[in-house]
Amino acid sequence: MSVTTQDRSLAPVRLERSLIPELERFGAVDVSACFNCGSCTAVCPIGTEDGAFPRRLIRYAQLGMRDRLAASPEVWSCYACGECTQSCPRDADPAGFMAAARRWATASHDHTGLARRLATSAPFATVFITLLVGALAAFLYTAHRPVSGREIALFxxxxxxxxxxxxxxxxxxxxxxxxxxxxxxxxxxxxxxxxEHGTRSTRAIGEAVWFAVARESIAQERMRRECADDPGVEARPWYLRRWFIHAATMWGFLGLLVATIADFLLDLTGLKPTGVHVPLWYPVRLLGTLGGLLLVYGTSVSIVRRVRKRERSVARSSVSDWWFLWLLWFAGVSGFALELALYLPDAPGWGYPVFLFHVAVSMTLVLLAPFGKFAHAIYRPVALAVLRLRSGSGGAPA
Ligand code: SF4
Ligand code: SF4
Structure with missing residues (x-):
């Protein structure tokens, strides 16, 4: 059922009872249980003085204010640290709500319906992704040519x-x-x-973009500074801290992407034709290797933590969390297997199937990026820049 009402300061507001069940399909647990006490806001590292984040978003969901929730850039500012869930007296799982709201928002920005299916149905996600990897590998195989010799020659x-x-x-x-x-x-x-939203100066827009892209997305400034790890693990070395595991995964993925594009450009300009054997220390190869190491490290630790469920930030994992992590892990591990096949003497025959698998998985990852968890890398910087412009901070605006 939907009702339209009027907020005097803003546009008409549509209220929809279907919003809560919809968010629950994306992983929210018990939104109705929230009684607006504000404990989550008090403990949230990016909560604001007006006490609105994250409870205002939960209120929108309770009231069925679909448009207001979708139009709230705050949905993307949460770091998924889980502190709010731990403090909630009603077990409403505000952190789980925030994660579900991000999946829901990703699906709302996708008109094909694929993001919705991939986030809400584990059987669909498993079958679809397996078939896509298989179809891409089979398509690649149609172009293969028989190769002789003891050296592996991928191209x-x-x-x-x-x-x-x-x-x-x-x-x-x-x-x-x-x-x-x-x-x-x-x-x-x-x-x-x-x-009060008005025209912003070019300088302010530039500063907001710098904040959102460089400081928040690449350097993860506030996540490092403000989001404490789970209780009892403060003494963790930096390489096991939550921000570093997330950063390793992201930097590793970016490193591999840049190395792949650089390889393509070197081929295009004739500086290094694709497939020419280069030493391990060759800059593009080195970048790819380091990127792969970071990616496999970050995804392996994340998978283990999600399986063990000992930390509040990974106590609950969604379908999207799993398929995205596994695709990244398979892309990284198969990339290393391929590197082994390239550098080992008497290259083993399994190098070619691994090559097909690696290319198919990597392409699947790129194809599905806008439909799953990776989409936060696209939408979050935009939302943070908007928040920065509106409030002067990257958190929830006052
Ligand atoms: S989610 Fe929990 S902590 Fe936050 S306002 Fe609601 S009841 Fe309070
Ligand atoms: S999970 Fe998000 S909303 Fe909850 S305390 Fe952490 S940053 Fe704040």
């Missing part, structure tokens, strides 16, 4: 042009989905504006 086995062209098509599909989602995200965020 004699699969023509480099074929792999590059397929890669460009995958990147184009990713670009279309990501840009479409980004446009919808910007439109949604601009739907509800604070009354």
């Amino acid at each position: 004699e086995y699969l023509p480099a042009t074929f792999v590059h062209n397929l890669g460009i098509a995958i990147l184009a599909a990713f670009g279309v989905a990501a840009i479409g989602g980004l446009v919808r995200c910007c439109r949604t965020l601009s739907r509800v504006r604070p009354a």
